[in-house]
Amino acid sequence: MTEPNPLPQGSTSERDLADWQHLHPLSPILRGGVVGVAIIGYAATQFIDDIFRSLTGGSKDPGDEAADQSLREGLGFLFDHSLATAAVIVTGLTIVGLFGWLAWRFAKFRVADGQIEFRKGWLFREHRQVPLERVQAIEISRPLLAQITGLSQVIVQSAGGGDSQLKLAFLSSGRADEVRRELLALAGRRDEAGPRTAAGAPAGADGIPTEGSSPHPLSLDEGHEVFRVPNGRLFVATILHGGTIFLGLVMLLAAAVALAAYGSRFEALTGVALALPALGPIALGIAVNRVGELLKHGNFRLAETGTSVRIQHGLTDKRTNTVPLHRIQAVGMVQPLWWRPLGWWRVKVNVAGVAHDPTGTNDTETTVLPVGNLQQALDVLTLLDPVLSAEDLRRAALGEGTEGGWTLVSPRARRFDPLSWRRAGFAATPHSVMVRTGRLSRKVSVMPHARVQSLTMAQGPLERRLDLAGVTLVSTPGPVSVSIAHLDLETATTLLREESARAGAARKFARSGCTSADVPSQLVTPDPHDER
Structure with missing residues (x-):
């Protein structure tokens, strides 16, 4: 495995990060660029509208007469006194420049005493600190205005709620990449930066298709490109x-x-x-x-680094996200009804430490394939977890009935789901539990036994009358839900008991240093008398 070496004590990069550093001088302009454009646009439209109303003598409210008269007098004064106009413009630009300079002057960051520190504000000051041990990921984002000026922002994601991001906006693109690599090394996240394959290995060496991608590897930090969505x-x-x-x-x-x-x-x-x-x-x-x-x-690209996948996407706001494989808790693929004629699927994951947005407007860190055919979806899933069987996943996506060890919902479930009750079910492998639902819009969810946080069994009033129950395998928050409804009560109880035993055994294997592939097949049907 090729990994970047950690920074030695006293190295130049470490000394640089330990000192307080300023952001790029254009940072205040970019941060206020969109707001400034909006204000200027609104002021311009109002200004032009007032001029046309004054020149055309359109109908006005009596209360607007004084304002129009003041506008005409002010315009006449400015047109007649060019020096006064220039003074107003220069004064305005000076005030804006002064505020921008103050914002840049007091915005600093450094890495010292095991944490990232960021200070900003000259009137109302703010000082944020993020311990390196709490850092989940460090990403790069390039909004449209930043792309034009060649700048980037470094986004430090830490464990916490929705306000857990620290943004260094903005740095030059080269410096931003350097800061990201240095922070990854200092935070001990080298598994997110080094590729598995040797430098110079062609993309797709592991058998994953490289549709539309270059055969040349990306930089060591970005890994090797394995897929691109047109x-x-x-x-x-x-x-x-x-x-x-x-x-x-x-x-x-x-x-x-x-x-x-x-x-x-x-x-x-x-x-x-x-x-x-x-x-x-x-x-x-x-x-x-x-x-x-x-x-x-847009511009979606997927690259692998051996222990993580790197996702680059965005047309106007180009972002680069890193998804470490060890933090993936569950995977799933879905095929909407309107994609079925084209055979397209979407692949999403639950990632530990990534907040879930139920609206889907901020799901860039959980979407690992926005659209692709079935084979591409299977390739991505087996890349995320090589223990998964492509044949089992294909059967889950397209199959029906009990072939392949699948257990279906009760025939009494037709009252709740008349279309897909013949297809919905679950299957347990030595590595994970697979759930499939839907007939018009298909959905497949997979969770490794070792990733199961807890299990729940629930019954509604109608389900109690029909001796039915639903079982949910609880994961970290994310778009993938691993649950199966309307099972026979006896089947649901058996699943709950056996999956609890499988999850406990899988976690023991993980703690002992064994891989998922080492889990014995007997875990699929554990001894019901075995106690965790």
């Missing part, structure tokens, strides 16, 4: 969404109603055009959601 495919997948399909059906229905009411195609089109403003807010909301999805997952 933006064209991502665009089609983004459009094939329930919201866009619903909007299209509504517009077709409106056209049909208008045609039936008016009887003429021209009049029908006129009626549809008149009805469009009513659909405007809905269409705008769907468009914003779909565009955001495309911008978030």
Whole structure:
């Protein structure tokens, strides 16, 4: 395994990080760039609107007459006194520059005494400290304005809640990469920086397809690229969404109603055009959601470093996320109904230490494949956990019935799920538990026995009458839910007891230094009298 050496005591890089350092001088401009553009745009529109109203003599409220008169007098003074205008502009720029200089002057960071420290603010001061032992990941982000100026921000993620990120915004791109590597070494996270394969090994040496990728390896820090999602495919997948399909059906229905009411195609089109403003807010909301999805997952690349995967994505805000393999708690793939004709799947994971966003607007660290065919999804899953069997995963994705050791839900479950009760079920392997659900929209969830946090069994009032129960394998928060509903009560009880024994045995094997592949097959059907 090729790993970067830890920084020796007293090295130049360590001494640099131990001293207080400033961010890039352009940082205040970039941080306030979007806000400044918005303010300038709003002021410009109001200014132009006031000028046109003053010149055209449009209808005004009586209370606006004094304001218009003051505007005309102020404009006349500025136009007649160029020196005064220049003085106003210079004064404004000086004030903005002074505030920016103060913001840059008091923003510093360093790494000392086993923690990362960041200070900012000259009027209201803030001092944040993140212990290196609590660092979960260190990422690089390049928003659009930063890309234009060649800057990047370093995002230090620590264990904690939603406000657990420390951002060093901004540094030059080269310096940001250096700081990230140095922080990884100091934090003892070398497993997230070094590739498994030797330098110069071609991408895809482990059999994973490299569609659209270069055969040349990336830098040692980024690993070797193994997969890339074409933006064209991502665009089609983004459009094939329930919201866009619903909007299209509504517009077709409106056209049909208008045609039936008016009887003429021209009049029908006129009626549809008149009805469009009513659909405007809905269409705008769907468009914003779909565009955001495309911008978030565009330019998607997946690279492997041996002990982690590196995800690069984003059209306007380019981000690089690292997902260490040892922190992956559960994996899953889903195929929406509208993707089935094309055979596309999406792969997501639960990662320890990564907060889950139920809305899905900030799921960049849990999506390891935004869209791909079944074989690509299987390749990604076996890359994340080589112990998983591609054949078992394929059977979980496409299979039905009990073939391959699957246990299905009770036939009485047809009352709750008439479409997929013949397919829904679970299967236990020496390594993990697999759950499949759905017939129109397919879903597969996999959790290793050693990652099971706890188990729950639940019954609703109707399920109690039918002797049914649901079992959930509790993981860390994330988009993958490993639960199976409407099992026979006896089957659910057996699953709860046996999986508890399997999870305990798997954790013992993990603590003893054995790998997942060393778990004996007898754990699939453990002795019911075995006590943990």
